Structure formats: C-alpha cells, structure tokens
Amino acid sequence: MTIYPALEIPNTLAAGPGPGNTDPRVLERFxxxxxxxxxxxxxxxGMIEAKEMLRNVFGTENxxxxxxxxxxxxxxxxxxxxxxxxxxxxxFVNGTFSGxxxxxxxxxxxxxxxxxxxxxxxxxxxxxxxxVPHGQSVTGDMINTxxxxxxxxxxxxxxWETGSGRINDLQGFNDACEKYNVLGICDVVSSLGVDYFRxxxxxxxxxxxxxxxxxxxxxxxxxxxxxxxxxxINLLARRGCRTYVHxxxxxxxxxxxxxxxxxxPSYHRTHSCYAVAAFHEALRxxxxxxxxxxxxxxNYHEKALRHAVTEMGCEVTSNMTSLVVLNLPAELAGxxxxxxxxxxxxxxxxxxxxxxxxxxxxxxxxxxxxxxITKIVSLFADAMIDKGAGxxxxxxxxxxxxxxxxxxxxxxxxx
Ligand SMILES: *Cc1c(COP(=O)(O)O)cnc(C)c1O
Numbered sequence: 001m002t003i004y005p006a007l008e009i010p011n012t013l014a015a016g017p018g019p020g021n022t023d024p025r026v027l028e029r030f031x032x033x034x035x036x037x038x039x040x041x042x043x044x045x046g047m048i049e050a051k052e053m054l055r056n057v058f059g060t061e062n063x064x065x066x067x068x069x070x071x072x073x074x075x076x077x078x079x080x081x082x083x084x085x086x087x088x089x090x091x092f093v094n095g096t097f098s099g100x101x102x103x104x105x106x107x108x109x110x111x112x113x114x115x116x117x118x119x120x121x122x123x124x125x126x127x128x129x130x131x132v133p134h135g136q137s138v139t140g141d142m143i144n145t146x147x148x149x150x151x152x153x154x155x156x157x158x159x160w161e162t163g164s165g166r167i168n169d170l171q172g173f174n175d176a177c178e179k180y181n182v183l184g185i186c187d188v189v190s191s192l193g194v195d196y197f198r199x200x201x202x203x204x205x206x207x208x209x210x211x212x213x214x215x216x217x218x219x220x221x222x223x224x225x226x227x228x229x230x231x232x233i234n235l236l237a238r239r240g241c242r243t244y245v246h247x248x249x250x251x252x253x254x255x256x257x258x259x260x261x262x263x264x265p266s267y268h269r270t271h272s273c274y275a276v277a278a279f280h281e282a283l284r285x286x287x288x289x290x291x292x293x294x295x296x297x298x299n300y301h302e303k304a305l306r307h308a309v310t311e312m313g314c315e316v317t318s319n320m321t322s323l324v325v326l327n328l329p330a331e332l333a334g335x336x337x338x339x340x341x342x343x344x345x346x347x348x349x350x351x352x353x354x355x356x357x358x359x360x361x362x363x364x365x366x367x368x369x370x371x372x373i374t375k376i377v378s379l380f381a382d383a384m385i386d387k388g389a390g391x392x393x394x395x396x397x398x399x400x401x402x403x404x405x406x407x408x409x410x411x412x413x414x415x
Pocket of ligand 1: 071
C-alpha cells in the first residue's frame, strides 16, 4: 500500500471556458465555517437564504428554485429527470455540451430495448436530435421548423453552447415552445451570472439548470442552480420520475420547499456546511456586483480580448462574452493542441475544443479587469510567437492599451 504525500495543487491562471477563478471571500467562507450537521439551524438558514438569492439570480418567482449538489451535469440530470421512457423530445445540438445533454435525454427517454441495443449511446425513436454545425447558433427559425414538424412533448436547447462558444436563440426557443405547446428545457450552465436575463420572461421554458463553477464562481464543489415552473412540478407530481436523489420534488424539501410552498426544511441528504457557506457567499458577491454590471463587464472585456487576438491574425468564431473561440492564422493551423499544451504546462490554462473541429478557447470568467486581460493577451501572444507567429507583440499590447483608453474616454472615466 502506498500512502502518498499531501496533494499540492498550484495556483494557475484559469483562462478556459470554466471553471472560473474563485473569489478569496468564497474560499474564506469555506475554510472558516465550523463543523455543523445538515440540520443545524444556521446551515438550514443558509440554504433558505441561498434559495431566495438564487431566485434573484434566475430572475424568477418559481418556488422550485434551489441547488443540486454537484456539478453542472448534476443539475442537468435533475431537470431531465421528469423525462420518462417514450416521451417525445426534440433536442438541439451545436457543440460538446448540448451533445452530452442530448445523450442524457436519450438515456432517459429510451425503452429497455433501446437502451440495451446501445447502452452508452442509445438512439430512441422518440428523441429527434437536430444537429447544428459547430460554430453556428441555433436560430428561432430552426426551432420553429423542428417543433412544427415533430410536435414533441419536450424540447431542449443550451442557451450558450460552451463547446463552440455560440449563443442560441432563447426568445425563439421560448416562442416556438409556446406556439406548439411544448415543454421547454434549457441548459444555462454557461450563461447564468454572465449574461443578463430573467427566466420569468420565458414562461414556456419550464426547467432550467446552471452550474457552480462558471458565472456563479463557486468551484469549491457546491451547487448547480436549478429552477422549475409549477407546470413542470405538477407534471412530475402526477407522473413521478425514476430517481430519489435528483427528484426535484424531493431535493427541494431540504431547501425548505414542500408541497409547492416555502416551509421548514426536511432531510433529503447530508448537505455540507462548508459548501452551503461558500455557495451563499458566492451568491452574495454576484448580487452585490449586480447581474447587469457583470454582463456589461464581460461584454466590455471580451471585446478587448477578441480585438487583440484578431490583431494577432486569429479568426474568432464565437459570440459568447465569457469566452473567445478562435482559429489560429493559416501559418499556424494544425498547431492548436501543441500550443494549448505549452500554455497549460506553464500554468496558463486555456483549452482546445473537446470535439471537432480543433480550435482554441480562451475564457475570462472572473478576470474582469484590465490587468488580467492584459496578462492573458500577453501570455497568448508569447505562445503564438514561440510557435512562429510573425506579428509584433508591442503593437498588440499598445493596441490593447489603446482599446481600454478609448473606452475609458468614451465612457467619461478619463479624458
Ligand atoms: C460546463 C458546461 C456543462 C457541464 O458542467 P460541469 O460542471 O462540467 O458538469 C454543461 N453544459 C454547458 C453548456 C457547459 O458550459
């Protein structure tokens, strides 16, 4: 038997699609919290307060708004749990994550025979997958056409597809669901806490899920925010679902949501006092910053990064504001994975795409200041020059400085 030395993990520059850099205040709450069990009064108060703050973050009056312990896919599993075998579903896929969501949905909607035929990647009759090419957005027209043709019970879309960095049409999705009387389900893992939107403005979408580590910025493994409309919960109450742990009605009980109302919490599973305290702090930080200001700041700094990498000869194909997805200039094409590996080895943790085509992804989660963006641009410029790029780094850095100065002048911050 080997007992290994204590695990040391260095601090890196997390400049990928997620996780984002955790605020020291969140880590402090995690570490300063005393041990207390999952029914201790302050732990429960923290969960109730977090639930109420989460309703604000989502922009919703949905009573069934709470956190699912785990990662983004834990929350997604919870919002997909009302899908039962044989339910007709239309799924829009335009990248890695909506592709995995599609897999979860196909597993849940399969009959026993369909699951047995291909257990790891079932292809049930009742699920129609609309594949939109990598680098393109899902448009309202595509959604309308598909829902008109297939008339499903459920439809699913990712709001922001992090695999390709594309924003999909949330309004179009809602409107088509409303028009064809379809229950909409949406993955807002990458957009919640980054973009400004209120889910109550999209009433045909009945279930929503996000994650702890992107816009919420609470990596210390905590909670994936979810929200369900009463329509979804009523359906679930009638039909049930095949999970205890991710059953939305049962999970919600520990957050003090019982029979459709806020009430005293009751045991569902052993929540961690450390996780509750960290999550609570992350929500406080986000709401204090304000969702609107966050969205504006992501927009502003993404433009700076986009501008700089374009000046370096890269082609940006994304339109999300927390992430730039790019092709290297022709003379460096094919070197994407090597370049990313070089950067990662130095603690500058950018990412390639996880599915074809190979592209580079640089993220700015919680890097919303001039110094951080300047550092990211400088490190990326060095990596490209190492690989043989021909641009002048000084010009790029002056260009970035000019971008910020012009913005400051136009915003009246300096004159
Ligand atoms: C990151 C991401 C996920 C998965 O989240 P995990 O926290 O890795 O489980 C799912 N969907 C989208 C759109 C994502 O960006």
